[in-house]
Amino acid sequence: MLSEAAQTGAYSPLYGRIATLMRQRIRDGVWPPRAQIPTIDRLMQEFDASRVTVRQALELLERDGLIERHRGRGTFVTDRAGSLRWIELGQSWHALVEAIGGTSPRLIGVADGVQPPGLGGGVGSPAPSYRCLKRVHSRGGVPFAVMTLYLDRRCYALAPERFDTELVIPLLQSLPEIRIGRARQTLTIGSAEPEIAGQLGIPLGAPVGMLRRVIEDDRGCAIYVGDLVYRGDMIRMEVELD
Numbered sequence: 229m230l231s232e233a234a235q236t237g238a239y240s241p242l243y244g245r246i247a248t249l250m251r252q253r254i255r256d257g258v259w260p261p262r263a264q265i266p267t268i269d270r271l272m273q274e275f276d277a278s279r280v281t282v283r284q285a286l287e288l289l290e291r292d293g294l295i296e297r298h299r300g301r302g303t304f305v306t307d308r309a310g311s312l313r314w315i316e317l318g319q320s321w322h323a324l325v326e327a328i329g330g331t332s333p334r335l336i337g338v339a340d341g342v343q344p345p346g347l348g349g350g351v352g353s354p355a356p357s358y359r360c361l362k363r364v365h366s367r368g369g370v371p372f373a374v375m376t377l378y379l380d381r382r383c384y385a386l387a388p389e390r391f392d393t394e395l396v397i398p399l400l401q402s403l404p405e406i407r408i409g410r411a412r413q414t415l416t417i418g419s420a421e422p423e424i425a426g427q428l429g430i431p432l433g434a435p436v437g438m439l440r441r442v443i444e445d446d447r448g449c450a451i452y453v454g455d456l457v458y459r460g461d462m463i464r465m466e467v468e469l470d
Contacts, residue, residue: 243284244431246275248461250285254294254305255314264302265295291429292370308368314464315372317439321411328395330367333375335392336427337362344378344453351412351442352450355380361392364427365456373458374427380451400443400452409448413441415465424457435460 253259266274271282286303289295297303318324339360347354358378365373377396384391386403400406416438425432436457443452 241284241431241433242275242277243281244288244434246271246277246282246285247288247431248434249275250289251292251294251461254289259305261305261307263305265305267302288429288431315367315458315462317413317415317437317463317465319465319467321408324411324413325398325401328397331395332366333363333393333395334366335361335363338392340381342378344450344455346440347442347450347453352444352448355382355449355451357381358453359384359391361396370462371428371459372462373456374424375457376455378453380449383451396452396454397443406451407446409444409446411441411443413439415439417460418457420457428457428459430459437463 250259250265259265265271268279268282268286271277271285272279275282286295286297290297293306293308295303296306316323316327318327337360341357342360343354343358357380359381361375361377361379363375363377364371365375379391379396383400383403383406386405387399390399401408418436418438420428420430420432420434420436422432424430424436425434428436430436437460439454439456439458441452441454441456442450445451
């Protein structure tokens with residue numbers, strides 16, 4: 229049970245955490261499409277929260293198109309919610325390419341002549357120059373990640389219009405002039421800062437996954453450096469242990 233008092237010193241507002249729990253129930257099929265969810269009074273009791281807090285949580289789900297509220301009838305899970313699923317963080321190149329399928333990128337900023345921060349430590353030698361593309365990634369109309377991508381300008385020059393609008397990894401793989409050497413990614417857990425919270429429609433301080441992905445060519449040059457911030461309630465990493 230969550231409590232209003234638990235907001236003190238918490239990483240995100242209580243309504244955001246309640247919305248996360250309810251979104252998980254929808255994604256896991258506990259509340260399937262077209263099902264009626266519990267009343268506000270029952271949710272208030274379950275989460276030990278005020279009416280205002282529960283309504284704020286429901287508003288987040290409604291904004292994502294996961295529920296519909298009908299006066300006099302109740303609140304129901306939408307058919308659209310049936311497509312809600314985890315964003316898998318692939319553990320192989322094939323799994324990575326497969327996982328990003330169905331993603332829609334929206335460009336929100338560009339810059340040239342910049343270098344990716346923190347590159348080094350055996351992660352690959354830097355390219356002479358990069359084009360920085362900042363994007364919001366969505367699936368099913370729901371934004372799930374903000375990406376700051378640094379792309380070797382020599383690669384970018386091969387298909388500039390396509391790199392500005394398409395998913396970069398499948399495009400890199402398809403260009404015969406580019407030979408992929410190796411790729412690696414590192415995941416850490418953090419909290420949503422104001423810009424990220426606004427772009428992803430999540431509460432300030434909500435849990436997020438922060439992923440750095442580096443792709444090198446066959447000469448060891450870091451041709452792709454991506455810093456992604458994922459909604460914490462939509463990502464999953466499955467690892468098989470030896």
